[in-house]
Amino acid sequence: MHRVIATPFQGEFLLLHPGKSQGLKIPEEKFEQLRALGSSELCPEWLTGVAQRTWGLDIRDQKVGDVTLVRSPSSFNYGQASYELNLGCNYDCKHCYLGMKEFEGLPWTDRVDVLHALRDAGVVWLQLTGGEPMIDQLFTSTYSYAFSLGMMIEVLTNGSRLHNPIMLDLLAKRPPQKLTLSVYGATEETYDGLTQRRGSYKAFSQGLAAVHEAGLPLELSIIVTSDNAHEVDAMHALAEKYGLPSTDFANISPTIYGGSDVLRSQYPQHLTKRSVFTGCDAGNTFFHVDPHGNASTCKVARDPKISLVKEGVEGLRRLGGIADGLLLRQGGCTGCQLSGTCGTCMPLASLFRKAKAPLANYCQHTEKRKEVDQ
Template identity: 60%
Template sequence: MPTRGSPLMHGLIASPFLDDFLILRPGSVSGIKLPHRHWLELQRATLCPDWLVGAVRRRWPDLDLTGRPLAGTVLIRPQSPFGYGRASYELNLGCNYDCEHCYLGLKKFEGLSWPDRERLLDIMVEAGVLWLQLTGGEPLIDKLFPDVYAAAFERGMMLSISSNGSRLANPAVLDLLTTHRPYRLTISVYGATAESYDGLTRRRGSFAKFSRGLAAAHEAGLPLNLNLIVTEHNAHELDAMTALAERYELPHHVFSNMSPTIYGGAESLPAQSREYLRKRKPFTGCSAGHTFFHVDPHGMASICKVGRDPQIPLMDEGVKGLARLGGIADGLLLRQGGCTGCGLQSTCGTCMPLVTLYRKAKAPLSAYCQH
């Protein structure tokens, strides 16, 4: 698949991550933690040091660094004063499906130009982002997805993709992902039969595309996870969806709690299956806004995909704008409104930004408050 420029073919990434220093391998879930002195040594080395050769051989026996130059073998990322380790980037809000439960609401095929996307990736690197999730909409239908993916890989990011899998059988997509392996590829599953799956996505033929994509990605050995999406429409096929995941021997998670749209709309809520509504674990806080952030298709940064307001225009403010996210997060995560007097807050499983969306949607308390 053609991309802008030639991606750097590094085999390993040496990177700060929050307070640690790590050696990571694209496509691998394991890694090596470095002492600070070894991190400093890598800044000066020209050949792979003996301690690195040994540590890598123990972690990945198929990888021998003996006598190899450090440059071109290990991509060494700079330290960042901003303290972010993870981010998600919504390439666009467009999708080739029209799922009844979708939290995106109105799906628009809009996004940054290539120069701005490239600048956005540089801002993320400067912020310290090591793990980057590429999402949408459906990211694989974005015309600039190959360029974004290759450029992020070249910058030493560990990439994960959230997809409906409909484009994974495309040879060019498979070539890109097998040559530059992602850390994780998460595919949503909307049913176990064409009738159920196509009915939920409201696109005829979508189950066939998903099935081909899943089979192709599995055969290519890509690191797959499945999200089994349970709605009123397909709940009767949960056992069959689980069997599908087990047949491929893939890790899978069941998602049954639907949320309002990102605009606070209620149109996604009727799809929720009350039978499979799950009690959430107590919400005890998260790293949103402090070590993690989300970026929408227009380069607007927020604490997460749910708490999108207020936002920071990264194309205008650059990486320094992220310094305001921590304060925004602290404000958004405080219990507000009718929740402030609740004596059961410590066992509540719904974060405040999500509560705010439910309130905007005028959802009944039973949809988000377990008390």
């Protein structure tokens, strides 16, 4: 099993180590040297030195084929992607943007096609998400196969399955680049109340403790809603207890179907002001794949979409044009004189309008726009 990945990445060449965030650039000639080496040849001295200095990894006297994976160049410019394995979840969180949680996903042969398309598109960093990805029946197979193709994997999870010995063994042998655990409260009452599932806090706590003890790379995503806002400081304290980085998320979005009910869970006092939207590389350097194998620019802008199962990687050549079209002003934003300083991208604004959400939910220029309209 490989311990070092050598890969092209958007015009550069990188060395990466699964389970570690730190990588380094190498000259093209070093990359080509690794490509030319036979699998039975020993790792070159410069590679063993770099591995030791950067990661404390000893690969001296190791065969190239035993410890390294050299990825082929791609004619595409994609480096990152997210893949929703399944929209199903074992929780029923009040704020969830997925709305209807359908337990649907691709069969194994189609998933292999999708993963090959991701690899051939040049994707190095792959985010596996859901729903809850770890309840997917093919999660372990999908994760292992993506790992074998030389992808650095992040898993977005509620942590409820992380204490499972099979899951821990998988992640220990094939380390993720990062596990991002959502936090929904600091007490059993609050946590279980938000997820609407008894026992969810206990499962989360067991999973967090297990992966921390295993030394796996962790980050906490603190979800702030009207149900748990009174425990924000306690959730921060939990991150500090484990010495983990954390990020707060308080701005609730409509569901992917344009549903507005979830917006009631938003807690206004904790909303963060969006920075000015100056453009996005969605669809050009990264993209999203839904449970049916359809590629779109991102998790918000899901249409138009391209079937990777039917078209393969070549279908992605249309995605850049789709992304450019989606960023044009649409609907009520057409002609707005203040849109140049807006903090909401056009696909997200369109989703808020579909949900018939109040203008203040997604436009920070509400008052100014009223003045301009007079």
